[in-house]
Amino acid sequence: MDKTVNGKTVVVSGAASGIGYEIIENFLLRGAKLVILLDINEDKGFKAQKALNEKYGDGKAVFFKCDVISDLEPVATKIFNEFHQVDVLVNNAGIVDETSYLKTIEINLTAVIAWTEKFYEYMRKDKEGNGGTIINISSIYGYRITEYAPFYNATNFGVLGYSKSLGHPFHFEKTGVRVLTICPGVTRTNLLYSSKLRDNLLTPFTIDAHQKDWQDSDIVGREIVEVFQKADSGSAWVIECSLPAEEI
Numbered sequence: 001m002d003k004t005v006n007g008k009t010v011v012v013s014g015a016a017s018g019i020g021y022e023i024i025e026n027f028l029l030r031g032a033k034l035v036i037l038l039d040i041n042e043d044k045g046f047k048a049q050k051a052l053n054e055k056y057g058d059g060k061a062v063f064f065k066c067d068v069i070s071d072l073e074p075v076a077t078k079i080f081n082e083f084h085q086v087d088v089l090v091n092n093a094g095i096v097d098e099t100s101y102l103k104t105i106e107i108n109l110t111a112v113i114a115w116t117e118k119f120y121e122y123m124r125k126d127k128e129g130n131g132g133t134i135i136n137i138s139s140i141y142g143y144r145i146t147e148y149a150p151f152y153n154a155t156n157f158g159v160l161g162y163s164k165s166l167g168h169p170f171h172f173e174k175t176g177v178r179v180l181t182i183c184p185g186v187t188r189t190n191l192l193y194s195s196k197l198r199d200n201l202l203t204p205f206t207i208d209a210h211q212k213d214w215q216d217s218d219i220v221g222r223e224i225v226e227v228f229q230k231a232d233s234g235s236a237w238v239i240e241c242s243l244p245a246e247e248i
Helices: 018-029 042-056 072-083 101-123 150-166 169-175 199-210 217-228
Strands: 009-013 034-039 061-065 088-091 132-137 177-184 236-239
Touching: 009 018, 018 034, 018 042, 018 088, 018 217, 034 042, 034 072, 042 061, 061 072, 072 101, 088 101, 101 132, 101 150, 101 177, 132 150, 132 217, 150 177, 150 236, 169 177, 177 217, 217 236
Parallel strands: 009 034, 009 088, 034 061, 088 132, 132 177, 177 236
Antiparallel strands: none
């Protein structure tokens, strides 16, 4: 399994800001050939594309506006037709919305599975692909309990379970597609600041959050690329308290 970054084409969802943007930048820092940013926020997406191309070279970053729920087929088809090879997919888009379990499940779990399956089939060596890596972003609440966000908790448990199952050596040895899971701890991102919780949980959630050891998104982005360069398929990694990633 080729775990080097140099020369790779990388697709990241939720990439216009926060952890997604830092993942993109860290892949470029280590020699990625091309990064493809997917995000629903068009303004931030084009600004990110411009900033990255100015810093790393024209044509290194490409942005596509993308709703991960509804745009899988047209966006994936465009990527496959225009760039012909994708080496890495990072499913990073997510929400915290405890007012709608359907929306939370659609974005945090259903979309992750749908995008994984689409790119997995494209990458697999036993079906004329070149192999590759899929990284699914879960959370520390993919294996721990939080009383404040049961919908978020459930979807992240689902992402971790699905990814570890699909990433099992049984599948990897046949397909050459490595599947990894990342479980970040409390991180300063728009995801946390835009959280929608049930009214009776807002105050205790805020108090609890301020007692946590927060980390910045650049640390998470850096550690995710470190994990990419060493991890075996089916493994899951926690990135918490600004410490190096640790397998769980």
